[in-house]
Amino acid sequence: MNTEIDLSAFDVSKRRLIEGPSNRMMAIYPLKHTWAREVWKVMLANTWMAQEIDLSRDVKQYKELTEADRVMYDRSLAFLSNLDGIQFNNLTLNIGQYITSPEVSMAISRQSWEEANHVDAYETMIEAISLNPIELYTLFARDKVLAAKNEYIMRQSNVLGSDYSAENFALAVVANIILEGIYFYSGFLSFYTLAKMGKMLGSADMIRLIQRDEEVHLHLFVNMFKTLQQERPELFTTAFYQKVAVLFDEAVKLESSWGSYIIEGGVLGLTPQIISDYIKSLADDRLAMIGMPVMYAVKNPVPWVEKFSKVNGVEANFFESRVTSYSVGGQLKW
Ligand SMILES: [Fe+2]
Ligand SMILES: [Fe+2]
Known part of the structure; x- marks a missing residue:
């Protein structure tokens, strides 16, 4: 027997999202975190390549955009491309190394691939x-x-790189829920608003595919949050929830001011108020996903985005975001 391999990592009853027994064997079956397997399957089913999107009309249309439209397009593209680079490295260099559930590690590795995509x-x-x-x-x-x-986003996503603790890991999970669920959305909204006017339709098709992936990433981190609540309840103190509320509030302010900056006060009917209310409604939606009370209670001012943003207008076939991972049988004993 190779004594360097931790055999307890094969015992599914001992498996934990973080700080559990681990070895490099990736013995995922029997599963502990079944939601991670569901996420993995949805991710595989969503596979796409940028080359599939026809951008030929966009090439011509870009030259015909107004100056304000072009500023919005360029700033959105610059930020979104930076953010996916930041997130790719966040997953591979920070989050990934602390996970001790092989099925969750697989989902994170696939997410890294998607961010690279x-x-x-x-x-x-x-x-x-x-x-x-x-x-x-x-x-x-x-x-x-x-x-x-x-x-700001790099500092938040780097917290684990410099200072690991279980609480900081849980806060990093929240930072990822915010990154996947809030920080992309002023940019996404600007692409959809252009497309609604018949402009840059290929770009919007690309953004729809990206958003579909980001929604799955959001569910992945929401499930990690819920798993931590079950496995590490001592982390979820009043002080912790206060920190979560602060993170959300800072994100809403940052994303709203960014949104109003990229539209330079107003483009194509978008106003700072519309962006701010949209971002607040998204934040409330994400807070509800992790079982926290809503903080803003505003009406979504752009309800058309919900359907407009779906790939081929089709609602994603989501798995349930609640944690169902503890009903699984099959326990290996060593
Ligand atoms: Fe991404
Ligand atoms: Fe993502």
Whole structure:
């Protein structure tokens, strides 16, 4: 017997999201965190490639956009491409290393691939539309608002790199719920608003595919949150929930001010108020997903986005986000 391999990692009753026994064998069956397997299957079913999207009309249309439309398009693309790069590294360098459930590790590795696929998708848009790639990727170096947003998100996603604790891991899970569920959405909204006017339709198709993935990532992290609540209830103190509320509130402020910045006060009927209310309604939706009270109670001012943002207008066939992982049988004893 190889004594370096921790055999207790094969005992499903001992498996934990973090700080459980682990080895490198990835023995996922029997499953403990069944939701992670469901996420994995949905992710595989959602596989797509940027080359499938026809951007030929966008190439022509981009040249016909108004200056304000173009500013909004470029700023959104710059931020979203930066964010997917940040998230790819966050998963591979930070989050991934602390997970001790092989089925969750698999879902995270697939998520990393999807974030890389999104990096590829944004690159495909930049190349097709003949934008200067370095100018776009480094817009933050000339744009203080974008720099501040990137910097805040990187600091949040880096908390584990410098200072691991179970509580910081749980906070990082919340930061990921916010990243996947809030920070993309001013940008997504700007692409859909252009497309609703018949502009840049290929770009919107690409964004729909990306958003479908981000929604699955959101569910992945919501399930991690719920799993931690079950496995590590001592982490979920009043002080912890207060920190979560602060993270949400900072995110809503940051994303609303970013949204009003990219529309420069108002483009195509979008106003700072509409963006702010939209972001608040998303935040409330995400808070409800993790069982927290809503913080804003505003009406979604752009209800058309819900259907408009779906790939082929089809509602995603989501698995349930509640944790069902403890009803699984099959217990290995060693
Ligand atoms: Fe992404
Ligand atoms: Fe994502």
